[in-house]
Amino acid sequence: MTVTVTAIAPTSTIPMRHRVVVRRRVAETVIVGLLLVATLVAVALLVTILGYVILRGLPAINVAFFTERPKPFGEVGGGVAPGLIGTLLLAAVSGAIAIPVGIAAAIFVVEYRSGRFSAPVRFAAELIAGLPSIVIGVFVWALLVRGLVGHYAAIAGAVALAVIMVPIVARTVEEVLKLVPNSLREAALALGAPRWKVILRIVLPTARAGVLTACILALARSAGETAPLLLTALGNDFFSTDLLRPIGALPLAIYRYAISPYDDWHTKAWGASLVLVVVIGGVGMLLRVVARQRVR
């Protein structure tokens, strides 16, 4: 039996493939390079902002800055203590209002999905989240400052911040609750637990870290709000913890110091910015550490 062997000419295919390989590698390098540049831009932006705030703010930081109230207009010295206390108080009160409401709304939307009101609740949260914060400030001003309370007051500021926080908490917690495996809900239901206990004892603890993150996110966002506070809490250069009186806040202090014509006050604006960033970042990290503690 004769076998006919046909000669194959491979010479042309190898350079062809080689060219393809080279082109692929070039494309790869270009894409990775672009991604790297984009990442560097993002990181650089963060580092620049933080670095600049630290650089300009650090000279303002001393003991008096944290313990004293602002000096009369134009004088050198003084601090932001009333604003610091005000921001913490506003965060506590607005958090106490907004966090339970936001979590409850999220539970309602996720755990009672089949309910008739679930879609409208989610839609409302999205609408509120889209409102400019100054509009919320005007609304609370009309409702509380001109209405129920009758004058500028810390509680009006807290309510305005709470309105801003509710949709943030609700929407973030909603996503977190959706991540809790359904098998855990089923396991708890099958043990003979009523639905509300399944939610409180199984679903929420499982999602604990995410829920805390949602609260931090909302607190951080509201702690930096300025516009609605101008119309509600007004600002106060004196120490106050009275919810029915005007109260200071760090963003208001930054605003007031920044629009002044004095260099010393400008430095104070930077210092107050630094304190605001550190307070928000510090609270966030603390809560994260707490949330990470779990059964080993």
Place this chain on the structure above:
Amino acid sequence: MNATALRPTSSVESPAAPRAIALRTEKLSAYYGTAQAVGDVDLTFEVGAVTAIIGPSGCGKSTLLRCLNRMHETTPGARASGRVLLGDVEVYAPATDPVEVRSMVGMVFQKPNPFPMMSVYDNVAAGPRLRGWKMTRREMDDLVERNLRRAALWDEVKDRLHRSGAALSGGQQQRLCIARALATDPSVVLMDEPCSALDPIATYKIEELLRDLSHEVTIVIVTHNMQQASRVSERTAFMLAADDGVGRLVEFGKTDDLFTMPKDPRTEAYITGRFG
């Protein structure tokens, strides 16, 4: 392999003394929205026996199981009709609280699902706690130990009771789930393919456990593993989905009889591996 020797001893009792019925279904049908998944199933589950439900994928055996403790209706749009009798409790009566039903019927799922943020101890204690049982610390310790022993897990976990349940191996996790289901003293335990996510050794341990447990609780096990059904169960129900997609009971009887001399040609075709 001598399958009979592995069967619970109770199975060799004289047929003259029929055992009490723990659970019974009459014309039980289940639906997802408008699609019917299970049609007119009549079954009886004897006290202290293991009953297996076998059948190919999609025959409605898991759905049927979930109807027995009213877990089926927790799926949006799902509902059931017909009767289920748990002892003398009418499971689908309007006055019956599904939460009460579920507290009398334990359930073990296909994939081990211990509560990940809880320790081994807390997982077993979860049922009594979720139901608000008033117990002293001591009583709870005893309850946890007793049920971990019943699930043949105590010796393996007694030194790490307060570590996470999620750190155990798959087979251990599933036995932890069995201990958790037993902890509230259910009269019936439903198992939905409890070994399908486990390796052969873990499977063997669970099967051994089922035989021991069947003396104290009524067990209903859904499995697509026919060997497993023949190893662990006294009675077997064979379900099959017709062309209309509705799963119906084809044959129900003693496991030995069903596997050695099936009455229905469809059963014979399935157990000899001609389909499914």
